[in-house]
Amino acid sequence: MVEPVKINCDKCGYEWWTKSKMKWVSCPNCQSKTKHPKKEEETEKEEKKEEKTEEKEEPEKRGKMGVTY
Numbered sequence: 001m002v003e004p005v006k007i008n009c010d011k012c013g014y015e016w017w018t019k020s021k022m023k024w025v026s027c028p029n030c031q032s033k034t035k036h037p038k039k040e041e042e043t044e045k046e047e048k049k050e051e052k053t054e055e056k057e058e059p060e061k062r063g064k065m066g067v068t069y
């Protein structure tokens with residue numbers, strides 16, 4: 001089931017209900033694209049947290065090189 005979502009156009013103030021799953025819904029009145037409010041919420045949740053890769057810091061073993069003359 002797709003729940004209809006009320007959309008309010010930012011440009012002309014037109015209000016309508018849509019069942020669109022698209023992120024951007026075009027206004028039937030002025031044809032301008034308005035962001036889908038529900039999709040906006042979803043995208044915010046979908047934001048992936050940057051996975052921190054634990055890099056093991058290997059201490060550099062500085063062996064003293066024998067200097068040959």
Ligand SMILES: [Zn+2]
Pocket residue numbers: 009010011012013014027028029030031032
């Ligand atoms: Zn509009």
